[in-house]
Amino acid sequence: MRIIHDARSVKHDPELFFRRGSLIPHPERADRYRVLRDAAAAAGHRITEAADQGLGPIRAVHDAGYLDLLSTVWERRAEIPGVGDEILTGHFARPHMHRAPTGLLGRLGLHLADTSTPIRAGTWEAVYGSAQAAIGGADCALDEGHAYALCRPPGHHAYADSAGGFCFLNNAAIAAERMVAATGGRVAILDIDVHHGNGTQGIFYARADVLTVSVHADPADYFPFFAGYADETGSGEGTGHNRNRPLPHGSGDGPWLDAIGEALAEIAVARPAALVVALGLDASEHDPIGVLRVTGAGFGQAARMIAGAGLTTLLVQEGGYLCDALPRNLVTFLGAFDA
Numbered sequence: 001m002r003i004i005h006d007a008r009s010v011k012h013d014p015e016l017f018f019r020r021g022s023l024i025p026h027p028e029r030a031d032r033y034r035v036l037r038d039a040a041a042a043a044g045h046r047i048t049e050a051a052d053q054g055l056g057p058i059r060a061v062h063d064a065g066y067l068d069l070l071s072t073v074w075e076r077r078a079e080i081p082g083v084g085d086e087i088l089t090g091h092f093a094r095p096h097m098h099r100a101p102t103g104l105l106g107r108l109g110l111h112l113a114d115t116s117t118p119i120r121a122g123t124w125e126a127v128y129g130s131a132q133a134a135i136g137g138a139d140c141a142l143d144e145g146h147a148y149a150l151c152r153p154p155g156h157h158a159y160a161d162s163a164g165g166f167c168f169l170n171n172a173a174i175a176a177e178r179m180v181a182a183t184g185g186r187v188a189i190l191d192i193d194v195h196h197g198n199g200t201q202g203i204f205y206a207r208a209d210v211l212t213v214s215v216h217a218d219p220a221d222y223f224p225f226f227a228g229y230a231d232e233t234g235s236g237e238g239t240g241h242n243r244n245r246p247l248p249h250g251s252g253d254g255p256w257l258d259a260i261g262e263a264l265a266e267i268a269v270a271r272p273a274a275l276v277v278a279l280g281l282d283a284s285e286h287d288p289i290g291v292l293r294v295t296g297a298g299f300g301q302a303a304r305m306i307a308g309a310g311l312t313t314l315l316v317q318e319g320g321y322l323c324d325a326l327p328r329n330l331v332t333f334l335g336a337f338d339a
């Protein structure tokens with residue numbers, strides 16, 4: 001498997017996360033990139049640095065005002081009274097209250113969903129680099145049949161105009177959009193991160209040319225809470241082109257693999273030109289923030305099932321947090337996919 005990555009990934013490294021009234025260590029650390037890259041290299045996969053293909057493919061998915069804010073807010077931070085190493089707001093726009101203010105702090109609240117995405121000196125470079133890995137990965141998958149984009153920071157909670165859930169730019173959506181443009185056909189996204197891929201769902205919700213399917217822990221009492229239910233099936237032309245398979249917390253390999261099998265059957269019906277797998281590894285039984293109980297063998301089986309679909313496939317890294325099982329499960333997945 002070819003591994004496409006961008007070394008700028010490490011330039012966003014948030015230390016703390018304000019959650020439920022306390023500051024806790026931020027789970028989405030730069031070391032995730034190093035650990036995943038080194039494990040893939042040690043397992044013999046070919047590692048390639050992504051070329052810089054510019055903002056065009058990112059603009060094809062994301063809102064211009066949002067990109068402008070993300071790319072300039074650090075340079076303009078002096079406009080925020082009392083700002084330190086990190087830019088973050090505690091004021092978030094609501095559906096019934098979303099006028100665009102002129103000040104930076106208010107503008108941030110229009111484009112942030114929660115407190116997990118602080119903006120630091122290197123944040124834009126890191127998320128831009130992570131997106132370049134997805135873009136290069138999409139091109140590589142189209143050329144070679146499959147590829148793995150080592151995207152970090154992750155992307156699937158980012159909407160066209162908002163960050164949230166550790167995500168800023170939706171790498172899987174950017175890759176899928178590029179594959180739609182390159183093939184002129186339909187593209188499917190299968191999201192197996194333990195969290196619902198709400199941003200990806202939102203980006204393609206009204207579209208028939210990108211089928212989005214997510215297998216995740218029930219959001220009734222789990223992030224992202226406000227989306228990811230089984231009755232969300234798309235809108236307008238996209239009706240019938242979104243599928244959610246929420247699983248009870250504590251589910252292990254059996255229900256998870258059954259849901260992936262059902263998702264692959266739905267994807268086969270759509271006969272897509274390409275598949276993007278939003279490859280979170282946080283469904284692992286050992287993940288520090290996961291609530292499913294998927295084993296290493298389960299990841300291997302999922303990879304064999306997905307490879308068995310015989311589609312041009314790009315694997316895009318999503319979540320999966322630091323623990324001994326994280327690199328092991330990546331190596332198991334990539335090895336089983338290639339076999």
Ligand code: SP5
Pocket residue numbers: 019024025027116154155156157165166167193195223280282288289318319320
């Ligand atoms: C890409 C992805 O997997 N995003 C997940 C966002 C989850 N947000 C809620 C995080 C709750 C963090 N709890 C941390 C406990 C650390 N011991």
Ligand code: ZN
Pocket residue numbers: 193194195280282318319320
């Ligand atoms: Zn996740």
